[in-house]
Amino acid sequence: MNALDSVADDPKDAAHIAVLAHEVIVGLNIRPGIRMIDGTLGGGGHTAQMLERSAPDGTVLGVDADPAALRRVQAKFPDEIAQGRLVVAAGNFVELEQIAQAHGFANVDAILLDLGVSSFQLETAERGFSFMQDGPLDMRFDPTQALDAAEIVNTWQEQELANLLYEYGEETRSRRIARYLVQHRPFTTTGPLAQAVEKAVGGRKGSRIHPATRTFQALRIAVNEELTHLEQVLPQCLNLLKPAGRLAVISFHSLEDRIVKQWMQREARTYVHDPLHPFGGQKREPTLTIITPKPLTATVDEANQNPRSRSAKLRIAERPHLIDADNYTKNNE
Ligand SMILES: C[S@@+](CC[C@H](N)C(=O)[O-])C[C@H]1O[C@@H](n2cnc3c(N)ncnc32)[C@H](O)[C@@H]1O
Known part of the structure; x- marks a missing residue:
């Protein structure tokens, strides 16, 4: 073979x-x-x-x-x-x-x-792309680059975070999520971040996709430009x-x-x-x-x-x- x-x-x-x-x-x-x-x-x-x-x-x-x-x-x-x-x-x-x-x-x-x-990449928890398994807030395709998801979540201003979620995640609840994240940070791993997003929007409310899906998409797009x-x-x-x-x-x-x-x-x-x-x-x-x-x-x-x-x-x-x-x-x- x-x-x-x-x-x-x-x-x-x-x-x-x-x-x-x-x-x-x-x-x-x-x-x-x-x-x-x-x-x-x-x-x-x-x-x-x-x-x-x-x-x-x-x-x-x-x-x-x-x-x-x-x-x-x-x-x-x-x-x-x-x-x-x-x-x-x-x-x-x-x-x-x-x-x-x-x-x-x-x-x-x-x-x-x-x-x-x-x-x-999605299945390797240590790369931090997935909220299905807990891993560091990383999301870099190239692990040698400086910017990672932790830096964005933990240091960006609330307004910047809200804009990011809205533009790159097409997240309509961007302001609410950004406010909640800023109030509850720092976050170091994906699991607690996903739970925080879920709490910020008041639970799953019958949605087919996890409430953190759009937030994770937005962060990944920003980290990797x-x-x-x-x-x-x-x-x-x-x-x-x-x-x-x-x-x-x-x-x-x-x-x-x-x-x-x-x-x-x-x-x-x-x-x-x-x-x-x-x-x-x-x-x-x-x-x-x-x-x-x-x-x-x-x-x-x-x-x-x-x-x-x-x-x-x-x-x-x-x-x-x-x-x-x-x-x-x-x-x-
Ligand atoms: C969807 S996967 C490709 C899967 C592949 N076609 C296969 O059949 O196995 C996308 C890959 O592109 C890489 N990638 C994404 N953006 C990139 C970029 N700007 N430059 C180089 N590689 C990139 C990711 O690291 C990832 O390994």
């Missing part, structure tokens, strides 16, 4: 099945010999399939901010790494162009971003793609999906409105072709097998054949 088989067969990996994997492989047009970037390597689930479908000579650069993810993947794919088919790199995808260039992946056929937190990093990586992906190369992005909440959707729409425009222009605007060479006008979502079967896939939205776009780098720069000046 090689490493690629073991990804699907290892019972330990049952909870880490790659989300929308078939749609990603087909949508990215994975075929033998191509060069690819997996910007969110995680447990290597998508990378395994990318390697398999591009065999015998396709290559993947796998990037993750979390050194623990890289160590797992290195242990899982020793043969592919030895053959040079998989190159792994520690780093934040906010620097994707630089990382790709450093590893000779500046011109690729396919890029995948499967955003957010991995099942490994997830939305700004996403905004910054998308144009870099375009620069890294060959003509006819494709980008796939899987997002798990509406804030991420909106950023991806609006960016793709902007790049695909054929006309730019400009009130100062004599004709009110001008034609523009699109820098992207949208492949999925509506995002792809999990089938009922996948959603039943892998609950994490239920909120996943996959958007795919292609760099047009004719466009060149100069054109892209000109269009975005």
Whole structure:
């Protein structure tokens, strides 16, 4: 059994099945010999399939901010790494162009971003991503960075905390929660924080999701600057793609999906409105072709097998054949 088989067969990996994997492989047009970037390597689930479908000579650069993810993947794919088919790199995808260039992946056929937190991270209590098990208030993808969730919860002013919960958690009870947290801090672990949020909103009140879900989402987004990093990586992906190369992005909440959707729409425009222009605007060479006008979502079967896939939205776009780098720069000046 090689490493690629073991990804699907290892019972330990049952909870880490790659989300929308078939749609990603087909949508990215994975075929033998191509060069690819997996910007969110995680447990290597998508990378395994990318390697398999591009065999015998396709290559993947796998990037993750979390050194623990890289160590797992290195242990899982020793043969592919030895053959040079998989190159792994520690780093934040906010620097994707630089990382790709450093590893000779500046011109690729396919890029995948499967955003957010991995099942490994969620299930490791010490990483502090989950309120289901008590762990330190951490939530950093990259444990070497300074800011963690404890610093935000314990030092930010009430108003700042309320704004954070409202903007990044879309939490309508943000003020009430922020006031309660400030009155009852410091918090050092996830369990008491989740209980405090529950008390602040007066219990569960029949809600399907735990009352702390939105607070935890907001904290994680802030700790890892997830939305700004996403905004910054998308144009870099375009620069890294060959003509006819494709980008796939899987997002798990509406804030991420909106950023991806609006960016793709902007790049695909054929006309730019400009009130100062004599004709009110001008034609523009699109820098992207949208492949999925509506995002792809999990089938009922996948959603039943892998609950994490239920909120996943996959958007795919292609760099047009004719466009060149100069054109892209000109269009975005
Ligand atoms: C949803 S998981 C990816 C799972 C993976 N596709 C698989 O099939 O196993 C997301 C991963 O991306 C990483 N990540 C999130 N944001 C990142 C960023 N800005 N730069 C680098 N890695 C990031 C996380 O550490 C996590 O391991």
